[in-house]
Amino acid sequence: MAKTLFDKIWDAHVVTQVDGGSEVLYIDRQFIHEVTSPQAFDGLTKRSLPVFRPEKTVATADHNVPTANQHLPIKEELSRFQVDKLTENCKKFGVELYGLGHQYHGIVHVIGPELGITKPGMTIVCGDSHTSTHGAFGAIAFGIGTSQVEQVLASQCLVLKRPKRMRITIDGELQPGVLSKDIILYIISQLTASGGTGHFVEYAGTAIEKLSMEARMTICNMSIEMGARGGMIAPDEKTFEYVKGKKFAPQGADFDEAVAYWKTLYTDEGATFDTEYHFKAEDIEPMVTYGTNPGMGIKVSAKIPMVEQVDNPVTYKKSLKYMGLQEGESLLGKQINYVFIGSCTNSRIEDLRLVANYVDGKQKADNVYAMIVPGSKLVEEQVKAEGLDKIFREAGFDFREPGCSACLGMNEDKVPKGEYCVSTSNRNFEGRQGPGARTILASPLMAAATAIEGKIVDVRKNLN
């Protein structure tokens, strides 16, 4: 029978069936970080259980860590305690830790792919909803809660109900200045923040096939923002090429054997999906969000919808009030004082090359504080090797050390109350970047252009 990519991988990981239709799914790899793991380790200790397969879990400290002076002890006491707790737990339970100061340290969804830990056909989990990022390799990857982190530590398995399948096909050619971030913000604006709930998404179509691996990661990363359990893209030559030679990738003959298997990972002709959507790449413009969930996005040339156009006026008005924006308003020309370029969505080397290329020889606007936070130590090193850090500094940007940073403001990197921040991150929820902060999500190019102009512009007009 014709199968979807999702079902091929899922079926290959079912250990047993549970009464009532759930299944026990084997998990190939778990990533853990300091925020959602301490209670899981605590649970193991209380039950006197070891970590069942310590070699299948990899840890890093990313959510809490400062992005300056990482060689010094963490100043903030609670953050330091949580990061120390992770170190202690990893040591006690025999889990590999790429902590602060380690050459592989970084945001969990950046380091997995760049080290070749993430591979096609795998099942991957992490106590973080953006785990869907790894789906870009043709893996089933999804975020879980701490109780489930504990379950995987204890048994390498989860009890799950198989989600529905959705396919989103995007065909055609993207306009210059339109990035994969715009594709996913556009999709979410069309499907809403709950449009994918209950589903696992496969992204397909000629526009997706043309994207680089890092651009694909940006798309899969934000699957959760439409409520989907995860997102994935069938692996192809670009995927194999990306994985090849990475530290933990299969080597030599093993690699060829792996590729032969990975080539079987695609949706069969005639396989059916519970839900399908089709979009044209040509319809997509640079996107910006105006509200307090990622579904509240518009093309940069469009105006904020009128209250009578929406079906939840109470929530909608609350959202616009928080953002200090009016129905019918355009965001073009809006003054912006903060720009954040980073996060598991857009902090990889390609993102930073795009930004460097755009800001090279330019100066940020006087009213703007712009920070660039690389996704990992390896990305940071690559930036320096290519001299991009110099370009950033000369343009007036603050180039920092790796971490989740101002995406969620768990460390010192926060946006002040009432200020707007154009951010390449993934969430514009109330208070996400700090209490009272107002987030406008956009692509790295749009963020770079905002920093230079000091206001929101249509980046397409500034490209040669």
Add this chain to the structure above:
Amino acid sequence: MEKFQTIISSAVPLPIEEIDTDQIIPARFLKATTREGFGDNLFRDWRYHPDNSPKEDFILNNSIYKGKILVAGKNFGCGSSREHAAWAIYDYGFRVVVSSFFADIFRGNSLNNGLLPVQVSAEFLHDIFTAIEQDVNAEFKVDLEEQTISIVNTGASTSFEIDPYKKMCLLNGYDDIDYLTSLRSEIEAFEQQQVAW
């Protein structure tokens, strides 16, 4: 996990849609390493001013609204996977959240912590909000065994879905680890036949 027993209680209405887990418990309060105490910061930025004084117009600061049931608009619990959101709601004293639609991860996290997500139709949700509007002490009965929720004084009732395995776990206070660790030999057998990469 505590066993889930039938609940008859008044309810706290929060008729907002798309309530994300960053609102339920903001990230800056996720630095604890235990599961307890998150209730103090439940809905922190909706509940308190920056100087920590209560916001008078927020429902949790209005003492006439109380009970073990939280009723909220659709897509409740969207966003971050933080289980701290379920812990905060439970720690505050709620045992049931009613909405017309739950985000997947939040639903799973709740079930793993003895907090029951009850999904009802948009119409029934509206009826619940109306019942509370008419009488803040209106009581609701949530019967997990029967999978029903009813408005006690009108007798209006509706059924809700729950996975049979999860229902069994909640009624008995079991969690998945008890079950998964009992499968050890099957899991090891599975590993033997898996491909190397």
